Amino acid sequence: MKKTVATKILFLRHAPIRDAGRLHGRSDADADCTTVTPQSGFTLAGQGIDHIVTSPARRCVQTVHALWPEGLQSDAAKLGISTDPRLWEQDFGDWEGRPHTALPDLGPMPGDTLARHAPPNGESFMDVCARVRPALAGMVAGHGGQTLFVCAHAGSIRAALAVALGLSGGQALKFQIAPLSLTVLTHFEDDLWAAAQVGAQGLTVSGIS
Structure with missing residues (x-):
């Protein structure tokens, strides 16, 4: 029997x-990493992570380096990062x-209408979906069978x-x-996706073998 290739992505x-009182999307801001510990990084690395990918935002890079402060060194091997x-x-x-x-009050708005709404000189949530789609495909193509x-x-x-589960x-x-x-x-394979958990607190992972 052909073995199924599974690629796991931990977001x-x-x-x-x-600066939590202001709206930060594309603008850069520092993260408060006081509750992020290397022990959490070791726990995550124990899930067999093969590679780390981060948004270029300073708050994301700071979070990653708080998890793996010593050159992204895990118990098993040095993790690559892009x-x-x-x-x-x-x-x-x-x-x-x-x-x-x-911020302006947009009033009652159906969800799909809100997803298509773009602030002045900004982008809509559907624009975000359009650029995340190829990023997700690239992760699967470049790291098939691995855990990211x-x-x-x-x-x-x-x-x-939205992209993975075919949601509006x-x-x-x-x-x-x-x-x-x-x-x-x-x-x-066959571009099938499953969600093991969504928005779970505590940096614990379920559905990972």
């Missing part, structure tokens, strides 16, 4: 932003950096869920992806 949303700009958070355009209290750890944003993780933008926006929560997707 972690970065640690909380220090950055992918397609994993950036949604670009909120003219709303970037504004206090949350100063990806540090990204709430928006790009929701986009990965409105459906994907309903997922709660808190800072330092873990979402696990597994890709099988």
Whole structure:
């Protein structure tokens, strides 16, 4: 019997932003990594991680280096790391950096309409899905049969869920992806996907063998 090739992707949303009172999408901001410990990194590495991918955002890179502070050294071997700009958070355009209290009230809006809405000079959630799709395909093509750890944003993780599970933008926006929560997707042959967990707290992994 032919053995099924499974590629596992562990998505972690970065640690909380220090300037939490403002909207940060494409704008860079520091992460508060005080609750991130190397022990969590060792626990994650114990899942057999073969490679690390991160959004170029400073908050994501800082989170990764808080997990693996000594040159990304695991118990087994030194982990490779790469950055992918397609994993950036949604670009909120003219709303970037504004206090949350100063953001416009869009009023009642169906989920799919909201997913297509773009702030002035920004991008919509569907735009995020469009750029995450090839990033996800590239991970599978380049690391088939491996386990990847990806540090990204709430928006790009929701986009990965939409792409992998065939969800509408409105459906994907309903997922709660808190800072330092873990979402696990597994890709099988024939482009089949499964979600082992979504937005789980505590950096624990279920559905991983």
